[in-house]
Amino acid sequence: MSLLKLSCKKATEMVEQDKIVSLSLVDRLKLKLHISVCKACKVYQKQSDLLDTFFSKSKDLDDIPTEENPQLKNKILKQLDENH
Amino acid sequence: MNKNINNQFTEWVNLYSDKLYSWALHKTSNKEIAEDLVQETFLAAFKSVSNFKNDSQPHTWLFSILNNKIIDYYRKSAKNIEQSIEDEAISLKSTNSLFDNNGNWERTSTFSGESSDEHLLDNQDFNLILQNCIGKLPVNWKLAIELKYQQDIKASEICKELNITSSNYWQMIHRAKLQLKICIEKNWNI
Incomplete structure (x- = not known):
């Protein structure tokens, strides 16, 4: 039984490991068992997925509100003018 | 030719600098650094305009230059x-x-x-x-x-x-x- 026992720290680390390099069958079984009985680790797993969605989603310029910066615009135009 | 490029860049700055700035600010949480990165982006684009293919979108091209600048900024900071x-x-x-x-x-x-x-x-x-x-x-x-x-x-x-x-x-x-x-x-x- 101790072979199957994982600490929460190790289990949550394995959640991330599995997303990068697949876990071995034994490790995946251990993780699955741990998460089935550990509510806090199940919550971590969901939070981890949510963060993944956020990171992958915020890839596009249109995802964020536009902040106007007229001074910067003028500065760049002036700089380009000097460089042409 | 040069005049055309200048006109094109003026248009791009007017159209996209706010969007690029907002993105850089979103990524660096620092106003001055975001401004510098956007300035550098336009300057780099200006110098390498011959690499720009007219069939691609200018904002996609500028955005990819900016993203590389942002990564470079993180790299430099990590070296501290x-x-x-x-x-x-x-x-x-x-x-x-x-x-x-x-x-x-x-x-x-x-x-x-x-x-x-x-x-x-x-x-x-x-x-x-x-x-x-x-x-x-x-x-x-x-x-x-x-x-x-x-x-x-x-x-x-x-x-x-x-x-x-x-x-x-x-x-x-x-x-x-x-x-x-x-x-x-x-x-x-x-």
Whole structure:
């Protein structure tokens, strides 16, 4: 039984490991068992997925509100003018 | 020819500089750095305009130049070894405090991560808090996240770039997410 026992720290680390390099069958079984009985680790797993969605989603310029910066615009135009 | 290029660039600056600036600000959380990066982007674009293919979208091209500038900025910051080691040590300590000596959770989470929380990502305040929390991560953890998600770079290349083993890499992503968990729980009250 101790072979199957994982600490929460190790289990949550394995959640991330599995997303990068697949876990071995034994490790995946251990993780699955741990998460089935550990509510806090199940919550971590969901939070981890949510963060993944956020990171992958915020890839596009249109995802964020536009902040106007007229001074910067003028500065760049002036700089380009000097460089042409 | 030159006049045409100048007119084209003036138009691009007018059309896209605010969007690019907002993106750089979103990524660096620093007004001056964001302004510098956008300026450098237009300058680099101006110098390499011959690489621009007319069948592609100018904002996509400018955006890719800016994203490379942002990654370079993170790389340079990560090279400030003293600061990054110090930041990492502080974050390691704070993420260690989530677990007891046996590696089990010290306390329960207030940020539930339930499936309904998918909607959290539509919440402007939550997004701002999360972005702010990302801004506070140690710079090499932030760089790992940027390379992984923004640039779609392979794990083996990220390890090479950060000079770490693959187990260090997933441990780093694990630590970064734990740190974000702490930061969100501190700032997000439902």
